[in-house]
Amino acid sequence: MTGELPSTSRTFHVADYDLGSTLGCGQAFRWRQSGNDWIGVVGGRWVRLREGRGGIRAETAGPVDDWRWLADYLQADVSLDRVLSTFPDDEPMRVAVKACRGLRLLRQEPWECLASFILSSTKQIVQIQQVISLLCERFGDPVAVPPGHPPAWSFPGPARLAGAREAQLRACKMGFRAPYLLEAARRVQSGELNLDGLHDLGEAELRARLMTLHGVGRKIADCVLLFAYGHPAAFPVDVWVLRALKELYFAGRRVTPATLQAFAAGHFGSHAGYAQQYLFHYMRSRDRMSP
DNA sequence: GCCCAGGTGAAGC
DNA sequence: GCTTCACATGGG
Numbered sequence: 371m372t373g374e375l376p377s378t379s380r381t382f383h384v385a386d387y388d389l390g391s392t393l394g395c396g397q398a399f400r401w402r403q404s405g406n407d408w409i410g411v412v413g414g415r416w417v418r419l420r421e422g423r424g425g426i427r428a429e430t431a432g433p434v435d436d437w438r439w440l441a442d443y444l445q446a447d448v449s450l451d452r453v454l455s456t457f458p459d460d461e462p463m464r465v466a467v468k469a470c471r472g473l474r475l476l477r478q479e480p481w482e483c484l485a486s487f488i489l490s491s492t493k494q495i496v497q498i499q500q501v502i503s504l505l506c507e508r509f510g511d512p513v514a515v516p517p518g519h520p521p522a523w524s525f526p527g528p529a530r531l532a533g534a535r536e537a538q539l540r541a542c543k544m545g546f547r548a549p550y551l552l553e554a555a556r557r558v559q560s561g562e563l564n565l566d567g568l569h570d571l572g573e574a575e576l577r578a579r580l581m582t583l584h585g586v587g588r589k590i591a592d593c594v595l596l597f598a599y600g601h602p603a604a605f606p607v608d609v610w611v612l613r614a615l616k617e618l619y620f621a622g623r624r625v626t627p628a629t630l631q632a633f634a635a636g637h638f639g640s641h642a643g644y645a646q647q648y649l650f651h652y653m654r655s656r657d658r659m660s661p
Numbered sequence: 662g663c664c665c666a667g668g669t670g671a672a673g674c
Numbered sequence: 675g676c677t678t679c680a681c682a683t684g685g686g
Contacts, residue, residue: 396667491668497684498667545682550669587669608667626676650667665685673678 376433382441383425386450388472393419395651396495397597398476399486399502400525411506413439413479414524416515431514445477456639462618463645466652473651475644476597480565481558482525483598484580487590488550497543504542509534531555550585557583573601588627596643605634605642614649 393401393408401410408419417440418429428440441447450472457463489505490498502525509530510523531539532555539548557563563583568576576599580591588607595604607615607630615630616622619637638645 487667490666492666492681493668493683494666494685496666500684540682543683546669546680547682585669589668593667606667609665610667654667663686666683669681671679674676 374435376435378431378433379427379429380434380437380440381422381425381427382444382446384444384446385425386472387421387426387444387446387474388470389419389421389426391470391473391651392476395470395473395647396498396654397593397647398478399495399499400506409519409522411513411522411524412443414511414513416513416519416522429516431516442477445474448474450474453641453644456641457645457648458637458639462614463648466645466648469652469655470648473648475647477600478598479525480568480594480598481528484554484565484583484586484590484594485525485531485551487593488554488583488585489544489547490593491547491585491590501542501544505539505544508538508542528555528558532559547585550583554583554585569599573604576601577604588631592643596646602640602644603635603642605631605638605646607631607634607646608650610650610653611646614653618649 389408390403393410394403398410401408403409406420410417410419415434416431420427426444426446428437454467457467486498486502489501493501506523506525509526511526513522513524515522531551534552534555536548536552539551544551554563558565563579568579571579573595577588577591577595580586580594581588586594590606592604592606595601596606605611607627612630615633616625619633625633634642634646
């Protein structure tokens with residue numbers, strides 16, 4: 371890897387990688403589509419992605435000599451076939467996989483992921499995107515963009531947000547979530563909750579640590595476990611997944627959240643989180659197609 | 662106007 | 675224990 375010439379573009383040779391469903395499925399909130407391109411900010415860098423023959427072509431605004439940060443974010447080394455082979459062999463999963471084959475899970479930076487999902491509760495994905503866009507514009511740092519492109523900002527770190535006033539955060543239209551985000555930023559900034567030091571914790575212990583934050587319950591914690599820390603069995607249950615499980619596996623019966631979590635833990639295998647994301651995306655896309 | 666959105670915490674039985 | 679409700683804000 372060392373010794374390569376710095377470049378502003380790189381192709382990641384991946385198969386079965388659908389950028390649209392991966393970047394638009396509601397696991398990350400900072401990507402916007404422009405024709406065949408997807409433009410976002412990863413690790414403080416402006417990035418443009420496009421599907422091409424042989425893989426995904428990435429461009430940055432300035433030269434890069436080590437692309438591991440982006441390969442890691444995209445999880446370019448993951449074999450989708452291997453993941454899909456762990457799914458249960460049942461009709462709902464076959465249908466869900468068929469609906470969005472090529473959907474991948476990203477590996478996001480923990481603070482951005484945690485903060486984003488604190489802002490996600492009872493909001494639609496488009497609104498979460500709007501709030502986060504405002505937050506970055508007002509509190510993030512400008513990042514370099516290629517000539518002629520609209521400005522872009524980094525995701526504000528905990529130190530920056532810890533110094534904000536609650537009213538300034540509310541002005542980003544996050545409503546009652548503002549004090550939750552502020553408290554999280556302060557506890558991370560103070561070192562009381564060191565997000566970088568949690569990678570070695572087991573699933574249950576990490577979940578418990580995250581849930582000590584106000585505004586972070588089981589669902590949001592599971593999103594962070596899955597999307598930032600790479601715990602493959604974390605299984606976030608939101609309204610869509612609740613609907614999916616009830617309809618597809620419980621014949622519409624009433625079930626408690628605990629029952630669903632227990633079922634999910636036993637039924638969906640070692641990559642239950644991946645299965646969850648396929649169910650989530652399938653339910654949402656199906657809903658959009660039929661009025 | 663009404664209901665819902667990648668929920669959570671607190672109050673009420 | 676479990677059920678109900680408030681919480682901001684915007685879209686359908």
